[in-house]
Amino acid sequence: MGFSWRKRLRVANEKKITPVLSWSESESESETDITIPPEFQCPISIDLMKDPVIISTGITYDRESIETWIGSGNKTCPVTNTVLTTFDQTPNHTIRKLIQSWCVEAGSSSIQRIPTPRVPLMPRDVHEICRKLSSATRRGDYEKCGEFIGKIKKLGDEGEKTRKCVTENGVGLTLCDCFEKFSGNEKLTFMLKEILYLLTWMVPIGSDGITKLASTTSFRCVAGLLRSKDDTARENAAVFMKEILSLDKMQVYAFAVENRVVEALMKLIRDSVSTRSTKSSLIAIYQMVLQKPEIASEFLEIGLVNMTVEMIVDAEMNVCENALVVLDAICETEEGREEVRKNVLVMPLLVEKIAKVSELATRSSVSVILRLCKMGNASVIEEVVHLGTFQKVLLVLQVGYGEETKEKATELLKMINSQMKLMSDCVDSLVEFKYIKKPF
Structure with a gap:
């Protein structure tokens, strides 16, 4: 290590700065090469130091270079290879002033005076x-x-x-x-x-900070900003409404109802203020529906299902994931399942998203299909089969998905298997069903 750095220092002694001239300048004038004094060069970058600092071994480096070195996990001085007792860096004001004076004296268009660095x-x-x-x-x-x-x-x-x-x-x-x-x-x-x-x-x-934001007056203020006309304030409020609702306290959900958070979150999504605000709003909705199922009816009344389906159609991956998670939470209630089933686009979209977007999207899609199939309506399972769900779910069991996803996929295949007579249009031969036994 020491040898390699000494070698680099020898190379540094010969390093020169060549002025960069325009075509017209190169014809009319030329400048002599300017050699950087070795003591002004960083031993790491071999460049002119802009913010020279001394470390515990007494060696001076450019701050950016030594911080990058230490940030990469190195615990030794690059030049001496000595283990550092501390990572503190002390500004070398003497070297910095000498460098600044040299830059002025050089008087070249290729050398700019090094400004006094800001104290970190x-x-x-x-x-x-x-x-x-x-x-x-x-x-x-x-x-x-x-x-x-x-x-x-x-x-x-x-x-x-x-x-x-x-x-x-x-x-x-x-x-x-x-x-x-x-x-x-x-x-x-x-x-x-x-x-x-x-x-x-x-x-x-x-949690201590979020608890303060969840107090009566703070919550009312955050909810007020969520309903405001300032899009930036609405976006920031949505971020913290999501954090507040994660506390899972009944008092918080009472505040949410009292302060019309449901309508505010839905409006923020419809207004498409930003991807971040949409994601935060969806997560907040998921938390509210999951922890307080009776509040789901309020979301259903103002069109949550249709809005969620629209996001599943063409939203980016993270938004699509969150929308599917919300749809799964809605299906926790009977009223929610009935409303989801009314949308003719739901089932084709769910089947399409299996093994296509992400594991979270796949787990949520399989879970919603399973919940709808459990409604006891044979026509639902028949639709699932004709959409090619059997092959897709079978693929989920063969790929490296998590246990929860595979458990839901296995249960769904069992339900499909119970209706084998409906699958004749979807598979070439019933012999394929012998593979269903493996995950059971």
Whole structure:
């Protein structure tokens, strides 16, 4: 390792920057090659250092290069091969200033002055922001809270690394606390929208944070934003409505009914605001129907089945999966199964999606078909057979799907097998039915 890096350093001593000239410039003028001093080159990239930092072994690297090295799982100094006792990086201001001076003195169009790098955000800085924001929240000082919320937003704009530092150091819970504190004040709607926006890139924010958003005033505020005319606010509210409903608390579902969440989610899907809002809304609907089956009738009355079927027809994979999951949840109730059965497109679509989209889509499709077949109507099974379901479900048993999917497929094949006389139009010979015995 040491030898290879020494060799690279020797190569670096000979490295030159060749100016890139336009065709007209190359005819009229030429510049001499500029050699980068070895001490200004990063030992890893062999390029001019833009943000030189010193690590624990005393070697200076460009920050981006050494972070990439450490981020790849390496625990040693690239030059000395010494095991690093710490991954801390200290800015080498002396080298940086020398590089900046050299760039100016070089005076070449091919060399630009290296700007002073921004000091990276540290966990202690984030903790200080959290402390001050929490203090302002407790005092009810919304103006001060607004200042810190703006500061957090600016930090997020600096890039993924800064966002990660903010997310990992408790800002999410602090923002949830602030949201709960001021959620009853309609005059602060703009600030509350900003908080939800910031929280969307901190998901998952943990059960403590979601519990704060599920309080009476917070829930009412989130539901209000879900019903608003601001599409961005509606989208962000849908993300957290989904998270809130995942708490599986009866109080939450009572709030949902009280605040007309059903209509708001359906309208958000119909308006096609974004793929994310559609997925979040479908997951929220699934949670509501599954945990509180009696609420399914409200969704059915405003056209959930037909809307779900439309998404299964031509939506992208993730949306199609969620739509099928919702359809399966609807079929948990007798009223839901009756409504699904009325749609003539349902059965052909379900058969088509088997072993085509994903395992989740396949499991949901098989589950819905099975539920409909259990309604006791022989014509349903006959339709299933004529649509070629037997061959598709048999394929599910032969491919590497999960146990739950195979269990549902096996049960469905048993029902089809009980109606063997109906299958003469779908298979060449009844001899094929000997293969059905394998999964039973």
